[in-house]
Amino acid sequence: MENTLAATAAVRAVLARRMDEPGALLPILHELQDTLGHIPPDAVQEIAGALNLSRAEVHGVITFYHHFRTEPAGRHVVRICRAEACQAMGADELLVHAQQRLGCAAHGTTKDGAFTLEPAFCLGLCASSPAMAIDDEPHARMTPQAFDALIHETQGLQEAKR
Ligand code: FES
Incomplete structure (x- = not known):
């Protein structure tokens, strides 16, 4: 209220x-x-x-405009770059992996409210693509394994704060 x-x-x-x-x-x-x-x-x-x-x-x-949300975002916002350089280095596969790992679609939020997944268009790391960011912290040369590790680490930090 x-x-x-x-x-x-x-x-x-x-x-x-x-x-x-x-x-x-x-x-x-x-x-x-x-x-x-x-x-x-x-x-x-x-x-x-x-x-x-x-x-x-x-x-x-x-x-x-996908930029606008009609519901609050999750506690962490994961953005995966889908611009040209990252696409050439496997950004689409990374996004598919992210959707499977988090269990939500692009622009969606996980059921527990922990993560919102958003496509992004260039995070300024084109030379080290594919790139992503969690809560505005950029990460370069991503692989599905590196994605899982980052999500795991973020979940661990979240648990430690409780
Ligand atoms: S194209 Fe992905 S960071 Fe620039």
């Missing part, structure tokens, strides 16, 4: 600040995603009303 109230307050604050900007929808969505980690479904009506758009228009923009 508290979280819902905080999210509503955040949505209203962003709208009050930006609703009169030209082309305000994308900046508003980006700011909400940065602030809340996702765009709460309840915000769609409020954004649509403030910008004089239909709910379908706002929803269409949110779903068009």
Whole structure:
């Protein structure tokens, strides 16, 4: 309940600040995603009303850009580069492996909420591809075995914090 109230307050604050900007929808969505980690479904009506758009228009923009989430991400975000250099070095196979290992599809979150899996487009490690990142920490020359080790290590750190 508290979280819902905080999210509503955040949505209203962003709208009050930006609703009169030209082309305000994308900046508003980006700011909400940065602030809340996702765009709460309840915000769609409020954004649509403030910008004089239909709910379908706002929803269409949110779903068009994979960058926007409608639910909170998992505790760790795993991003696998799918840009050209990494593709040439096996990024597709790495993504398939990651989906199997985590048990969730790209843009999905594991059932325990531990990991969200996202495709990425160039992490700046093209010369050491294929590349991935966990919580913005980049990792180069990935293999399925190295992926499993990183996930295992991250899970271990998570356990140690409990
Ligand atoms: S293409 Fe993957 S890091 Fe640049």
